[in-house]
Amino acid sequence: MSDFSRRLLGWQAECGRHDLPWQVSDPYRVWLSEIMLQQTQVTTVIPYYERFLQRFPTVADLAAATQDDVLAHWSGLGYYSRARNLHAAAQMVMGHFGGTFPRTPAEIAELPGVGRSTAAAIAAFSFNTRSAILDGNVKRVLARWAGIEGFPGEKAIENRLWALAESLLPPNAADMPAYTQAQMDLGATVCTPRKPACLTCPLADDCRAKAEGCQLELPTPKPKKAIPERHTTMLLIRDAQGRLLLEKRPPTGIWGGLWCLPESTSTLQATARCQQLGLAVELDPALPDFVHVFTHFRLTITPQPATVSGATHAVHDDALRWFSTADALAAGIPTPLRKLLTAQT
DNA sequence: AATTCGGGGAG
DNA sequence: CTCCCAGAATT
Numbered sequence: 001m002s003d004f005s006r007r008l009l010g011w012q013a014e015c016g017r018h019d020l021p022w023q024v025s026d027p028y029r030v031w032l033s034e035i036m037l038q039q040t041q042v043t044t045v046i047p048y049y050e051r052f053l054q055r056f057p058t059v060a061d062l063a064a065a066t067q068d069d070v071l072a073h074w075s076g077l078g079y080y081s082r083a084r085n086l087h088a089a090a091q092m093v094m095g096h097f098g099g100t101f102p103r104t105p106a107e108i109a110e111l112p113g114v115g116r117s118t119a120a121a122i123a124a125f126s127f128n129t130r131s132a133i134l135d136g137n138v139k140r141v142l143a144r145w146a147g148i149e150g151f152p153g154e155k156a157i158e159n160r161l162w163a164l165a166e167s168l169l170p171p172n173a174a175d176m177p178a179y180t181q182a183q184m185d186l187g188a189t190v191c192t193p194r195k196p197a198c199l200t201c202p203l204a205d206d207c208r209a210k211a212e213g214c215q216l217e218l219p220t221p222k223p224k225k226a227i228p229e230r231h232t233t234m235l236l237i238r239d240a241q242g243r244l245l246l247e248k249r250p251p252t253g254i255w256g257g258l259w260c261l262p263e264s265t266s267t268l269q270a271t272a273r274c275q276q277l278g279l280a281v282e283l284d285p286a287l288p289d290f291v292h293v294f295t296h297f298r299l300t301i302t303p304q305p306a307t308v309s310g311a312t313h314a315v316h317d318d319a320l321r322w323f324s325t326a327d328a329l330a331a332g333i334p335t336p337l338r339k340l341l342t343a344q345t
Numbered sequence: 346a347a348t349t350c351g352g353g354g355a356g
Numbered sequence: 357c358t359c360c361c362a363g364a365a366t367t
Binding site for chain 1: 346351354355356
């Protein structure tokens with residue numbers, strides 16, 4: 001039997017992070033942090049976490065809010081399905097779970113947006129439950145320590161990692177919060193992807209990767225492939241008062257539920273697109289293209305300003321609305337639009 | 346099993 | 357530039 005967990009706990013007490021704002025036992029706060037931290041680094045999350053919690057102090061407050069309000073406080077953080085699921089899950093806690101946050105990993109995982117690892121983390125931090133997490137940090141630490149080759153996205157590899165993670169849990173449930181934090185902290189500060197600090201690692205003595213000098217080869221990286229290029233024209237349509245026309249995107253897909261500029265396939269189609277919206281416009285010179293990079297494609301955006309010269313019918317419904325610049329910046333909008341509006345001032 | 350979801354930190 | 361982050365849901 002290895003003293004894996006004991007070494008990790010000792011290291012955590014000495015060198016781990018102890019001042020993160022979500023290091024509390026309130027399951028609502030733990031849950032919120034775990035969702036925000038999915039695929040997102042700590043330094044990015046902190047200001048969003050503080051603002052979100054100030055606006056929605058309890059799960060009841062979140063459940064009672066509108067989706068627009070929730071998305072406005074998520075604006076800029078990305079992966080907006082997290083916010084939509086978080087909102088729906090809050091209403092599920094208030095309804096299905098009667099206002100009491102579920103305690104078991106299985107019940108917690110019933111919440112939309114919460115998978116196996118996130119449910120385990122919430123249970124470990126909030127209720128001292130002996131359930132293993134398997135996030136990017138743990139995958140890297142375990143793949144190196146045990147010398148497990150193969151891309152962790154592959155099911156056989158992931159199953160091995162889960163089994164290993166379960167087998168290494170500390171015997172004492174009271175240690176679960178510190179132990180879970182320890183794995184995350186070790187992966188984030190010592191067993192890093194590019195520059196692992198093996199000299200200070202509490203697991204270095206029996207780390208297979210270190211013994212074989214293959215730390216940088218593990219975990220096996222995801223096979224990469226070229227990402228496609230896309231293009232869109234975004235219409236900056238302003239009325240006589242200088243307000244901007246925004247369109248709410250469909251509930252799923254990219255930027256789902258966010259307020260966005262109306263788009264056309266090209267500047268040549270801009271006038272026709274405005275007509276579809278019920279507007280006669282005068283086009284102004286297009287602004288310079290800029291590129292926005294996603295994980296799975298690159299989007300070149302042509303900003304096309306236009307001024308309303310007449311309307312064929314009332315342009316205003318649940319999904320189409322005029323915003324002052326200040327109101328737009330306070331709404332749930334994607335980052336490229338925020339950059340456009342900030343640059344123009 | 347592969348794809349779809351953002352945006353940014355850090356080397 | 358590249359890699360990847362306290363992943364989950366969908367196809």
